[in-house]
Amino acid sequence: MNHLYIHIPFCHRRCSYCDFNTYANLEHRIEAYVAALCAELHMLAEGAFPGGPLPTRAEQRPSPEADALPPTIFLGGGTPTMLSLDQLERVLTAASAIVPLERAEITSEANPGTVLGRDYLRGLRALGVNRLSMGVQSLHDSTLRVLGRIHSADEARRSYEEAREAGFDNINLDFIFGLPGQTQAQWEATLDTIIAWGVDHFSLYSLILEEGTPLYAQVTAGRIRLPEDDATAAMYEAAMERLGAAGYTHYEISNWARESVGPPGALFPERACAHNLAYWLNSDYLAAGAGAHGHRYPRRYHNILGVDDYIAAVGGGRLPCAEWITLTPGDLRAETMLMGLRLSAGVGEAHFAARCGLPLDAAYSDTLAELAAQGLIVRHQERVRLTPRGRMLGNQVFQRFV
Numbered sequence: 126m127n128h129l130y131i132h133i134p135f136c137h138r139r140c141s142y143c144d145f146n147t148y149a150n151l152e153h154r155i156e157a158y159v160a161a162l163c164a165e166l167h168m169l170a171e172g173a174f175p176g177g178p179l180p181t182r183a184e185q186r187p188s189p190e191a192d193a194l195p196p197t198i199f200l201g202g203g204t205p206t207m208l209s210l211d212q213l214e215r216v217l218t219a220a221s222a223i224v225p226l227e228r229a230e231i232t233s234e235a236n237p238g239t240v241l242g243r244d245y246l247r248g249l250r251a252l253g254v255n256r257l258s259m260g261v262q263s264l265h266d267s268t269l270r271v272l273g274r275i276h277s278a279d280e281a282r283r284s285y286e287e288a289r290e291a292g293f294d295n296i297n298l299d300f301i302f303g304l305p306g307q308t309q310a311q312w313e314a315t316l317d318t319i320i321a322w323g324v325d326h327f328s329l330y331s332l333i334l335e336e337g338t339p340l341y342a343q344v345t346a347g348r349i350r351l352p353e354d355d356a357t358a359a360m361y362e363a364a365m366e367r368l369g370a371a372g373y374t375h376y377e378i379s380n381w382a383r384e385s386v387g388p389p390g391a392l393f394p395e396r397a398c399a400h401n402l403a404y405w406l407n408s409d410y411l412a413a414g415a416g417a418h419g420h421r422y423p424r425r426y427h428n429i430l431g432v433d434d435y436i437a438a439v440g441g442g443r444l445p446c447a448e449w450i451t452l453t454p455g456d457l458r459a460e461t462m463l464m465g466l467r468l469s470a471g472v473g474e475a476h477f478a479a480r481c482g483l484p485l486d487a488a489y490s491d492t493l494a495e496l497a498a499q500g501l502i503v504r505h506q507e508r509v510r511l512t513p514r515g516r517m518l519g520n521q522v523f524q525r526f527v
């Protein structure tokens with residue numbers, strides 16, 4: 126298996142907008158969790174498959190564009206940097222039986238404020254982590270407080286600089302736009318600042334108000350106001366414009382990578398996140414940890430959510446799978462389109478045919494003709510892509526494949 130996601134479900138404090146599977150005040154369970162995680166990774170390495178029987182050779186499908194990517198490990202959360210270096214080393218050693226570390230893109234998410242200074246970062250780099258993804262979210266302290274983040278803008282900048290000094294030459298920063306009280310001028314100033322930092326990769330997301338979060342309650346009670354949809358769309362357009370002018374390639378709806386000279390004809394920029402590309406190419410990947418989702422066509426599974434239940438399941442000698450489903454060929458086709466159209470490179474006809482087992486036109490000729498006539502997609506050089514208008518109306522396009 127080429128791609129592995131590992132979930133670390135601990136945070137110092139829950140942010141007000143967060144609906145990820147993550148828990149505060151469980152630091153005392155980290156050591157037991159790491160032991161369970163390593164045990165789960167060993168089971169996966171030995172070929173046990175969560176989600177029922179291992180897909181048969183006849184059921185499995187190649188994923189040519191994803192197979193051309195380097196192997197990847199993604200430590201996500203939660204906050205992986207709440208683990209000690211010794212704990213992370215044990216996790217990566219266990220993971221190495223699934224994905225060889227030498228050639229892999231190994232990403233760790235990191236929250237400014239938990240990254241423990243230069244020594245920790247140097248240690249992380251020495252373990253083989255070669256890509257850091259930092260959740261900065263805003264450069265305004267008052268907004269960071271509303272979001273419940275534990276760091277200030279200054280600390281975020283310091284963590285970024287320390288990561289550079291520690292030898293990380295592939296750093297992503299996450300930011301959110303459409304935030305409470307955020308103005309266009311503030312967002313543009315943030316863009317100018319972070320462009321000047323020389324960051325390798327940005328993930329920029331509009332705020333999604335998730336039901337059940339403290340922020341949702343405050344907004345629905347009228348205590349906090351969010352920018353109107355038009356204002357948020359203008360922020361997205363400003364990001365496209367400014368990052369484009371600064372030499373970043375907008376390779377996925379929410380992701381930009383610093384342009385660099387890659388091999389001629391390469392589909393993706395060199396600093397694109399290979400792990401996430403595997404998702405967007407609707408490839409197979411294993412996942413370990415509480416609440417983690419894995420996918421190996423035709424099976425998809427997710428693990429038990431709670432930390433104690435997860436530890437108990439693995440302690441009982443079984444894979445901690447909570448639920449699994451078998452996907453149909455129609456699911457595979459639809460998801461290959463939905464995910465692939467998020468990429469600026471779009472969906473390659475040869476990739477689709479190999480992955481889904483039939484030519485693109487045999488699956489979607491009428492839909493594609495209608496979307497092209499509406500100016501929402503283009504077909505060129507055996508790829509299907511969203512047009513700029515299609516990108517703005519992405520949901521309308523995606524619904525047509527469901």
Ligand code: SF4
Binds near residue numbers: 139202260
């Ligand atoms: S740091 Fe990330 S995972 Fe943790 S609570 Fe905040 S948003 Fe959620």
